[in-house]
Amino acid sequence: MATQHDIALTNALTGIPGPLPSSGVIHVAFPHANRFTIVGNHLAQHDGLSLTAIGIGVHIQSLPAGAQVGIKALTARFAEGETTIAAALRELETHGYLHRTRARLANGRVITRTVFxxxxxxVLRGGVVPVVGPAVRSTAPAPTLVREHVRVPEPTAVLEPRPMAETTSVPEPMPVPEPMPVREPIPVPEPVPVPEAPHAPVRLPPRTAPTQPRRPLPHPQALTPxxxxxxxxxxxxLRRHxxxxxxxxxAVEELVPGVAAWLERDATTDAIRRALTADLPKPLKHPARLLRHRLTALLPPPLPGVHDLAQPRRAPVTPFQTCDGCERAFRSHDPGHCRDCRAQYWEAA
Known part of the structure; x- marks a missing residue:
C-alpha cells in the first residue's frame, strides 16, 4: 500500500511545471470542487498571531453562520485546553478578526454576539461593513457576470413534417409559437478591489549563518630582524612541502607576524610546517586565507617557566602527639596533655 502511494506521489510531482525547489515545501495542488474555504494570506501567514490563533481563525471562518464558536464549544472540539483557546481568541480580537459584544434581547435575556x-x-477603512444579526451574511463581493459565458437560447426552428408511408395519413403541422424575446443579462459592475490590510512585513530567517568577525593575526612582542x-x-x-x-x-609579508609569534613562543619550524601543511583541502582556492586562519586559530600558548612547573608547596601539617595523662592522640607541635586533661588540671589548680 505504501508503494502505491509513493508511485502516485512521484507521478504527481512529475506533473508540476518548472524545476522543483532544492529545499523547502513542494505544493501539489488540485482544485477543490466542493467543501472549501478561501482564507487570506494575511491570516494564514500573520506574523503577530500564534499558530493556535491562526488555526482557530481558519476553523471559525470555515463554519456556517450560527455555529457555536465559544470557548466551551472549541474545547470540546479540539485537544487544546480552555486557557489556550481563550488566549487564541483574545489574539484574534486584538488584531480585529473577532468581535464579541453583549446584546440584550427583547425578552431581557443577555447574549454574547460573535462576529468574525x-x-x-x-472594515477599518470602511470598504466592507459586516452585518450583525442572527446569522452573519458573507461579506465577500458579489460575483461578476461575464457576458461571454452567458448562452442565449436560440429560437426553435420550424421542422418540416417528415413524409410517412403511403398508407398513413400525413397530419398537418402544428403551429409553432413564436420564441419569446430573451432579455440580455444586465452586466453587474465589477467590485472595487479592496487592498489587503497593511501589516508588518514577514521577516524570513537568513539563509546562512551570520559570519563571525575575523580574528586578528597574532603578533610577537618584538618583531626583530x-x-x-x-x-x-x-x-x-612551504611550496616545497x-x-x-x-x-x-x-601574502608572505602579511603572514610574517603570525609565524613570528609562533617562533617567539618557542615553536619549532617543523611543528609550524606540520600545522600549516596538514590535511589541506582539495582544491585549495585561497592558500593565504587558510594559512592566516591556521596561524590564528592554532596558536600555541607560551611555554611555562621553571617556576611554573615546580611542585606546589603543601601547607605544613600539625603532627600527632600522645597525651601524657589519658594517652589520647591529639595534634600539637609540642608534646604534653590534650585539651580535656589541661582543663582538669586547671580546675584542680
Whole structure:
C-alpha cells in the first residue's frame, strides 16, 4: 500500500511545471470542487498571531453562520485546553478578526454576539461593513457576470413534417409559437478591489549563518630582524612541502607576524610546517586565507617557566602527639596533655 502511494506521489510531482525547489515545501495542488474555504494570506501567514490563533481563525471562518464558536464549544472540539483557546481568541480580537459584544434581547435575556471578519483592514477603512444579526451574511463581493459565458437560447426552428408511408395519413403541422424575446443579462459592475490590510512585513530567517568577525593575526612582542627573516623563509619554503601553498610576496609579508609569534613562543619550524601543511583541502582556492586562519586559530600558548612547573608547596601539617595523662592522640607541635586533661588540671589548680 505504501508503494502505491509513493508511485502516485512521484507521478504527481512529475506533473508540476518548472524545476522543483532544492529545499523547502513542494505544493501539489488540485482544485477543490466542493467543501472549501478561501482564507487570506494575511491570516494564514500573520506574523503577530500564534499558530493556535491562526488555526482557530481558519476553523471559525470555515463554519456556517450560527455555529457555536465559544470557548466551551472549541474545547470540546479540539485537544487544546480552555486557557489556550481563550488566549487564541483574545489574539484574534486584538488584531480585529473577532468581535464579541453583549446584546440584550427583547425578552431581557443577555447574549454574547460573535462576529468574525475575514478582512479586518477593509472594515477599518470602511470598504466592507459586516452585518450583525442572527446569522452573519458573507461579506465577500458579489460575483461578476461575464457576458461571454452567458448562452442565449436560440429560437426553435420550424421542422418540416417528415413524409410517412403511403398508407398513413400525413397530419398537418402544428403551429409553432413564436420564441419569446430573451432579455440580455444586465452586466453587474465589477467590485472595487479592496487592498489587503497593511501589516508588518514577514521577516524570513537568513539563509546562512551570520559570519563571525575575523580574528586578528597574532603578533610577537618584538618583531626583530632575526624573527622576520626566519618567518619569511619558512613561508616561502612551504611550496616545497605542499604544491598548493604558493604565496605571493605580499601574502608572505602579511603572514610574517603570525609565524613570528609562533617562533617567539618557542615553536619549532617543523611543528609550524606540520600545522600549516596538514590535511589541506582539495582544491585549495585561497592558500593565504587558510594559512592566516591556521596561524590564528592554532596558536600555541607560551611555554611555562621553571617556576611554573615546580611542585606546589603543601601547607605544613600539625603532627600527632600522645597525651601524657589519658594517652589520647591529639595534634600539637609540642608534646604534653590534650585539651580535656589541661582543663582538669586547671580546675584542680
Amino acid at each position: 471578519c475575514n478582512q479586518p483592514g477593509a 632575526e624573527l622576520r627573516q626566519a618567518a619569511s623563509a619558512l613561508l616561502a619554503d 605542499a604544491e598548493e601553498l604558493v604565496l605571493s610576496e605580499e
